[in-house]
Amino acid sequence: MKKIYLLSIILFPLLLTNSVNAHDKTHNDTSNSPMYTGLDSDAGIIAKQFHKALSEANAETVMSLLADDVLILEGSRIERSADEYRAHHLQADMQFSSAVTTKTIEHHVRVHGNTAVSISRSHTSGNYNGRDIDRTGNETLFLTLINGQWKISHIHWSH
Structure with a gap:
């Protein structure tokens, strides 16, 4: 059962196409909609805080929400720790997220138990580095309860 669950977490983003980085500036959490579920959970709140911190270019908050050994997959890139992410792509991700408008679709x-999965789809539009952006993206966050705090231990952005 665990293997099937983990496999579904990994494969879900691959089933959806035409995507972009889902750093979300305008998280539409419509509590009565079947397209938005579990957002009021402690793990859901962390996922929303992560998106907000990226769009506000708040590196300190972004980093505080990541597990030290976070694994981040985006395109052909992989970062194997929070320190590696900070050194390589955090600044660019914050610049992108603050330059465009992203609306959550789902x-x-x-x-x-001590793990949670956040799966979202979003639409991003705007202009970044002279390029027009108008795409739909997918994101999977895997969260783990560490010393009583939810931390993001895996991120997969599809685009």
């Missing part, structure tokens, strides 16, 4: 957070 967001689900499911908590399973």
Whole structure:
């Protein structure tokens, strides 16, 4: 059962196409919609805080929400720790996220004991570095309860 669950977490973003980095500036959490579930959970709140911190270019908050050994996959790139992410792509991700408008299309957070998964789709538009952006993106966050605090231990951005 665990293997099937983990496989579904990994494969879900691959099933959706035409995507871009889902750093979300305008998280639409419509509590009555079946397209938005689990966002009021503690793990869901962390996912929303992460997106807000990226769009506000708040590096300190972004880093505080990541597990030290976070694994981040985006395109053909991989970062294997929070320190590596800080050194390589954090600044660019914050610049991108603060330059464009991102609206959440769908967001689900499911908590399973000391782990949680956040799966979202979003639409991003605007201009970044002279390029017009108008794409739909997918994001999977895997969160782990570490010393009583939810931390993001895996991120997969599809674009």
